[in-house]
Amino acid sequence: MILLPQLVQTTPLLRVSGLHKRYGAVVAVEDVALDLYPGETVGIVGESGSGKSTVLRLLNLEEPPDTGTYQLDIAGYVADNIFALDRLRRRELQLRHIGIVYQNPHHGLRMRVSSSGNVAERLIMAGERRFATLRSAARASLAVSEFPLERLDDLPARLSGGMQQRVQLAKAIALKPALLLLDEPTTGLDVSVQALVIDTLLRLRRERQIATLIVSHDLGVIRTLSDRVLVMRRGQVSSAGLTEPGARRPRNTRIHSN
Amino acid sequence: MKLKQLAHARQDYSYGFLDEFAKRELRRRMLKAIALPGYQVPYASRELPIARGWGTGGLQVTLSLAGPRDTIKVIDQGADDSVNAANLRRFIARMTGVETTDDTLRATIIQSRHRIPEERLREGQVLVLQVPDPEPLRHVQPDIAKARAMHADADYAQVWLGLYEQLVRFGRFMNGASYPVIVHNRYLMSPSPIPRWDTPDLHQAAHLTLLSAGREKRLYAVPPYTDVRPVEFEDVFFAVEDQRGRICMLSSARNKFMDELPQPDGSSRFRISDTGYVAKLLKPDQAERGATYYDDDGRFYIEGFIKNNTAV
Numbered sequence: 001m002i003l004l005p006q007l008v009q010t011t012p013l014l015r016v017s018g019l020h021k022r023y024g025a026v027v028a029v030e031d032v033a034l035d036l037y038p039g040e041t042v043g044i045v046g047e048s049g050s051g052k053s054t055v056l057r058l059l060n061l062e063e064p065p066d067t068g069t070y071q072l073d074i075a076g077y078v079a080d081n082i083f084a085l086d087r088l089r090r091r092e093l094q095l096r097h098i099g100i101v102y103q104n105p106h107h108g109l110r111m112r113v114s115s116s117g118n119v120a121e122r123l124i125m126a127g128e129r130r131f132a133t134l135r136s137a138a139r140a141s142l143a144v145s146e147f148p149l150e151r152l153d154d155l156p157a158r159l160s161g162g163m164q165q166r167v168q169l170a171k172a173i174a175l176k177p178a179l180l181l182l183d184e185p186t187t188g189l190d191v192s193v194q195a196l197v198i199d200t201l202l203r204l205r206r207e208r209q210i211a212t213l214i215v216s217h218d219l220g221v222i223r224t225l226s227d228r229v230l231v232m233r234r235g236q237v238s239s240a241g242l243t244e245p246g247a248r249r250p251r252n253t254r255i256h257s258n
Numbered sequence: 259m260k261l262k263q264l265a266h267a268r269q270d271y272s273y274g275f276l277d278e279f280a281k282r283e284l285r286r287r288m289l290k291a292i293a294l295p296g297y298q299v300p301y302a303s304r305e306l307p308i309a310r311g312w313g314t315g316g317l318q319v320t321l322s323l324a325g326p327r328d329t330i331k332v333i334d335q336g337a338d339d340s341v342n343a344a345n346l347r348r349f350i351a352r353m354t355g356v357e358t359t360d361d362t363l364r365a366t367i368i369q370s371r372h373r374i375p376e377e378r379l380r381e382g383q384v385l386v387l388q389v390p391d392p393e394p395l396r397h398v399q400p401d402i403a404k405a406r407a408m409h410a411d412a413d414y415a416q417v418w419l420g421l422y423e424q425l426v427r428f429g430r431f432m433n434g435a436s437y438p439v440i441v442h443n444r445y446l447m448s449p450s451p452i453p454r455w456d457t458p459d460l461h462q463a464a465h466l467t468l469l470s471a472g473r474e475k476r477l478y479a480v481p482p483y484t485d486v487r488p489v490e491f492e493d494v495f496f497a498v499e500d501q502r503g504r505i506c507m508l509s510s511a512r513n514k515f516m517d518e519l520p521q522p523d524g525s526s527r528f529r530i531s532d533t534g535y536v537a538k539l540l541k542p543d544q545a546e547r548g549a550t551y552y553d554d555d556g557r558f559y560i561e562g563f564i565k566n567n568t569a570v
């Protein structure tokens with residue numbers, strides 16, 4: 001696997017190897033290995049059914065893999081195979097350190113709960129019991145994802161697709177996760193709305209430097225947002241490489257200076 | 259010696275109607291429920307000559323607890339004289355031979371639907387509450403198996419999310435009766451459809467409360483001197499129904515839980531819902547009156563426990 005040379009010395013935030021998952025006769029993920037460095041954004045592309053979403057679901061601990069090791073360089077979890085944690089610690093890790101945005105907002109949002117409530121839920125789960133704090137934290141997080149704040153308390157069902165994705169994003173980053181998983185966050189949006197959401201993601205990347213895995217069909221999206229790209233085919237990573245240097249933001253220097 | 263001499267004389271019913279095995283099972287479940295405050299213990303709800311939904315859960319608990327020396331009070335929405343209460347009382351008395359009473363202080367077992375009496379219960383008394391729906395997570399998690407996993411994990415975030423939504427949409431908590439509580443800092447519990455006014459009565463109560471749902475086949479308990487806290491935010495508080503300004507049309511008393519009686523002219527009159535207590539107010543010389551949970555100015559007896567008792 002090709003890595004940015006200056007990143008080689010740092011410990012990866014995320015290290016996955018030997019990941020397998022099958023559903024009956026369907027092999028969804030086969031022997032996938034993957035490293036993700038702090039502050040880095042890695043894109044995963046691949047045809048439909050190649051196992052991209054399954055990889056993200058496994059990393060978000062939504063279901064167990066058949067085999068695989070998963071290490072995260074997060075205090076308290078360093079020595080663990082994340083897949084082997086007990087249910088409560090898995091839930092704790094998922095809550096506090098992983099954020100996810102799904103292509104379909106129905107997976108990521110409660111449609112009968114206000115937008116701010118969707119974001120506040122993460123803080124409630126983390127134990128916050130002051131209404132004023134929940135309110136201001138939800139507002140702050142929605143502001144970061146550039147959600148129109150006058151619609152703060154609207155139900156997601158009444159929002160446009162782009163706004164729904166912003167609510168998902170605000171929810172994902174509400175607890176300042178170490179790892180952000182984006183599963184086709186812009187697919188299905190109008191091209192112009194897509195561009196705006198991508199702008200937000202770029203800004204977020206610049207300001208927060210959360211290690212991010214982004215899945216997309218759209219090579220253009222991947223090229224704009226990620227440092228490296230993995231190509232998946234039939235459940236396997238068939239190739240890996242840097243995204244075109246010319247198209248990327250100048251990130252290397254910043255990571256180097258860390 | 260003949261077999262006939264060894265055996266009991268034939269009886270039409272077992273003592274307390276339920277057979278001995280059923281009563282023993284129920285008592286064991288109650289002990290388990292007491293050991294795990296607020297935890298819903300499943301039990302085999304027996305058939306009774308009363309339809310499910312008419313207090314059979316509470317009835318089974320009462321029938322398996324009652325002995326000949328008990329004195330029983332049965333109320334429905336605070337009233338001793340409602341048809342359902344009278345019906346249950348008569349059945350219990352016939353099957354167990356217990357004495358019955360309207361006086362909260364005299365009763366050893368009080369079976370109730372939707373109310374806790376105004377007079378403070380004391381050590382040794384048992385309050386049996388009839389429960390239509392024991393699951394406080396029902397409206398956030400309709401899947402019972404998942405709801406049980408949430409109880410196991412004490413995963414109650416969604417309850418506070420519900421409170422958040424109520425504040426955002428309506429500016430106040432909208433739960434009426436069955437206001438959910440956390441028992442002993444652990445389990446979320448439905449106190450049965452008692453008004454919010456009665457909910458604080460369960461906190462650090464001297465008596466034992468047993469709650470039983472006959473149709474849902476679950477019973478649970480609040481042992482004496484156990485913490486029972488209504489769910490609320492640290493900066494927005496649980497509130498009881500506002501009874502200020504309401505005057506009982508029978509006794510002229512205030513600051514007790516009132517039934518509202520709409521009048522033909524559109525106004526309302528009020529009457530204390532606890533009929534046993536009204537009777538005492540009307541005949542002060544005939545019965546001893548106990549200390550109440552709320553004093554005549556509407557202050558709850560544990561100071562500071564209700565942080566907001568002025569809201570609607």
Ligand SMILES: Nc1ncnc2c1ncn2[C@@H]1O[C@H](COP(=O)(O)OP(=O)(O)OP(=O)(O)O)[C@@H](O)[C@H]1O
Binds near residue numbers: 054
């Ligand atoms: N829960 C499941 N049950 C059965 N099969 C599944 C399940 N989830 C995924 N699969 C199968 O695993 C394979 C990989 O699916 P996955 O959703 O990961 O693909 P993908 O790369 O995300 O595709 P797309 O680009 O269409 O979203 C597919 O063949 C799919 O049918």
Ligand SMILES: [Mg+2]
Binds near residue numbers: 053054183
């Ligand atoms: Mg997919």
